[in-house]
């Protein structure tokens with residue numbers, strides 16, 4: 001059994017919307033109350049020990065008696081807050097991570113969510129358009145696919161544009177391994193060609209979002225201008241001592257509209273990129289049994305500002321992440337190798353070409369073909385690198 005997350009758009013009615021917002025408020029309230037309690041307890045007696053999720057769940061009924069409106073919202077969502085708080089503490093104390101101490105949650109956060117857990121029959125997929133959720137009842141939803149499997153949790157959230165969605169964690173059957181093709185291949189990641197395979201196949205890096213990127217830049221400029229204007233207006237209100245001075249950004253609808261549009265375009269760009277990479281990686285896992293890729297060091301490359309944009313666009317990190325889990329699921333093999341000098345070593349005679357040592361990164365990237373000074377083979381830069389990557393990977397397993 002594996003857990004898979006599916007996101008669906010929710011279309012709650014007015015009453016349900018109200019209840020969803022109340023649940024956001026209640027979960028935030030419980031988080032802040034519990035966090036405050038833990039801090040106070042520690043302050044009063046540092047030796048008193050941490051109150052576990054279970055112990056804090058036992059405090060919820062008392063809290064509900066004190067604040068009866070907490071009874072109106074889903075109780076599993078409140079329990080989930082306790083668990084999340086414990087996790088936040090764990091991350092803080094984990095030396096391998098550098099997480100900050102859990103913070104109080106503000107009302108002003110634009111991204112809000114809560115998670116309900118399946119208990120008995122509180123959550124159900126009634127049909128392909130209706131979901132039963134705790135306290136909310138029957139909620140209309142739209143999904144891109146049929147939901148099959150046992151539900152674990154449902155996270156209800158609202159994005160900055162005011163759209164509701166539910167992320168449903170489903171228990172699914174183990175994926176069936178794909179049929180074997182006995183094909184082994186090395187993969188080189190690039191800027192002009194997003195990927196080049198050792199067999200010569202390449203996929204260009206298409207700027208499929210150029211139009212959207214232009215739109216984004218335009219709206220980002222608007223956003224900056226409207227923010228500036230809003231701040232100016234607030235300062236003027238203060239200065240002129242008007243009756244009801246505007247002090248918060250939500251009082252500027254034009255600024256808010258620009259903020260929502262920017263968020264929307266960013267989401268569209270991200271969705272398109274992910275969709276493209278999903279299709280590409282699905283094709284790769286179908287066609288090859290063994291795939292060798294280079295270990296990424298995007299950090300180093302990001303230092304070069306000229307390249308930063310292209311690299312982000314190419315989304316190598318996402319590509320490798322998708323390949324990792326798809327190969328795992330299909331029962332196929334993904335090998336990661338150190339890419340050091342793979343584009344400068346001749347794959348035929350293994351001799352390293354030092355002709356390019358003096359070139360700048362930009363000049364070096366412009367080199368497409370080169371001839372090996374040792375064995376005179378003419379090499380395509382990317383295919384040669386992919387072949388070296390393949391050889392390195394296969395040497396690790398054979």
Ligand SMILES: [Zn+2]
Nearest residue numbers: 346349372375
């Ligand atoms: Zn050679």
